[in-house]
Amino acid sequence: MLQAKPLRSSSTGALAGTIRVPGDKSISHRSLMLGAVAVGETVIHGLLEGEDVLNTAAAMRLLGAQAERGGDGVWRVRGVGLGGLGEPAQVLDMGNSGTAARLLMGLVASHPITCVFTGDASLNKRPMARVTGPLEQMGARFVGRSGGRLPLAVVGSDRTVPITYRLPVASAQVKSAVILCGLNTAGTTTVIEAEPTRDHTELMLRHFGATVTTERMEDGALAVSVVGQPELTGREIVVPADPSSAAFPAVAALLRPGSELLLPGVGMNPRRTGLYDTLVEMGANIAFENRRDEAGEPVADLRVKHGPLKGIVVPADRAPSMIDEYPILAAAAACAEGTTVMLGLKELRVKESDRLAMVADGLTKCGVKVEVGADDSLTVYGTGKPPQGGATVATAMDHRIAMSFLVLGMATAEPVQVDDGAFIDTSFPGFVALMNGVGAKIAGV
Ligand SMILES: O=C(O)C1=C[C@@H](OP(=O)(O)O)[C@@H](O)[C@H](O)C1
Ligand SMILES: C=C(OP(=O)(O)O)C(=O)O
Incomplete structure (x- = not known):
């Protein structure tokens, strides 16, 4: 059993630099x-x-x-x-x-x-x-x-x-x-x-x-x-850089005014890029530079700049191509202007945690209005203003819940704390140091 590792993420200025995201x-x-x-x-x-x-x-x-x-x-x-x-x-x-x-x-x-x-x-x-x-x-x-x-x-x-x-x-x-x-x-x-x-x-x-x-x-x-x-x-x-891990610094850069991050060599297999399509539809400023193939998998260097996001409807048939990215999309949606509706999320219930419930509970604690539909949809009501934050969010041994709420904490009025960041090492070792290296403020509690 790992020792629980509570972490707190506080509002940051602009994020700038290059992050080499670990392998897929x-x-x-x-x-x-x-x-x-x-x-x-x-x-x-x-x-x-x-x-x-x-x-x-x-x-x-x-x-x-x-x-x-x-x-x-x-x-x-x-x-x-x-x-x-x-x-x-x-x-x-x-x-x-x-x-x-x-x-x-x-x-x-x-x-x-x-x-x-x-x-x-x-x-x-x-x-x-x-x-x-x-x-x-x-x-x-x-x-x-x-x-x-x-x-x-x-x-x-x-x-x-x-x-x-x-x-x-x-x-x-x-x-x-x-x-x-x-x-x-x-x-x-x-x-x-x-x-x-x-x-x-x-x-x-x-x-x-x-x-x-x-x-x-x-x-x-x-x-x-x-x-x-x-x-x-x-x-x-x-092995290309993991697009599911790159999602965290990418959304962080989108949310913080003045930010620009370069994420080199990120896997761009079309069966994995649903989040990036969705963010672009929401108005995100992401350039996919230097597209190339590496050992049979397409990759690109992602240049992500801050800009306002707007709420959209994410269709159910997009879920397989972004199945692990809904928690971080929900964090982005919480900071967007307008309502984001995510359809077809039943599979989120059988991941490392019940991600639909964990995301809805965590966002609610941070002062964001959300609704979970009987059809396993998630609706996030963004106001275009920073959510309140100021809460401790449960992570239930789930690395993606932990990272998503730490990214949210970079943009909320008050810091967001997660009860356990130890599981981040399952998929993104070095996450805290890499994020702090480009300007994030994540610290042990
Ligand atoms: O095949 C894979 O490597 C994966 C498939 C997905 O799971 P499901 O097949 O259960 O959807 C995904 O959530 C998981 O992180 C990795
Ligand atoms: C669901 C995930 O992984 P796994 O199914 O391999 O535990 C994940 O990494 O988000």
Whole structure:
């Protein structure tokens, strides 16, 4: 159990400078997992060294791969080859990370080994039936307490069968779990998604040499297929800066008069950029400079300048492309002029915390008028004036809630305190120092 770390954020002047945002969390997890089942060495530049990803690295070592940070800051993974993962001698503790738990359950399910998965108090509350269901159809078994929550033992099989699976929720984690089980399954495994979710698994599998195809169905859904049992070869990977982490300094710069921040090399995969589209619609001054491709992923340097924001309606079909960014969007909306309506937020209820409830409670405490709809929508009534602040906000082991309210505190009349900033290290190590380095005033309490 981490020691709680209360933090307070006070009103700042203009923010100015450059922030090198750490590597993309989704891509970092996948690079360690695929490197571990490839033949030969995978060299990873810019791996996120946050706790979620370090837990994945530890798990891959327990499963038999080598995964180490070199003195040059570059990570090297020596894989065991597809099908070669061995039974871990210890419980796989995935900490706070849903991505690590769900993707790894898929990857080990097609091996004749038993792995016990657990997590922290937040992860052990999150639904796992969404992955155990399809993995059972493929031939894996699960043993655990009722309700489909961790801790769970995965009893894998080397005789898994390919399936065609239509996602009941828009989830890249579920899509990836099925594809990763299909990877070591003879035949072709297909996942059908009605709404496009992040495609880092598909892109990286191709990079490692697998055949992954995407086909549009008559009803507009996408069918993603992987041909099982390819030869995967170790690769070089360059991890872009995480657009979900960049969202925090970006919104901070938008909110503080006179600010200008440069955020170099931020991932611009179109399945991840919903927040930036939304902020631009709200009137944000963001320039996407020097657009380029780095190791198969589009990136750009973001130059963000302060300017007034106006409230808008954010459609439900945008949710998959900005699913982790609603808490920080809500902070921006609280400082905008006019009402912002965010539709289709049901999935926010099963993240590290119930983010819909946590955001609504925290904003209310800070003097912002909000409404949560029965349809899982969130309406934030911005007045164009700084919200009051002056409250302590609960974070419920959720890094994004903590960072969102610390950014809000830069713009409120009185400081905002969060009850625990310790979980920020899961996704954005160095957040406080980097923000203070460009002019923020965040301090321990
Ligand atoms: O595949 C991934 O790397 C992720 C998918 C999303 O979760 P869901 O698949 O549950 O929507 C997102 O919230 C999470 O932070 C990372
Ligand atoms: C939801 C998140 O991550 P995970 O599902 O991996 O815990 C997140 O980082 O916001």
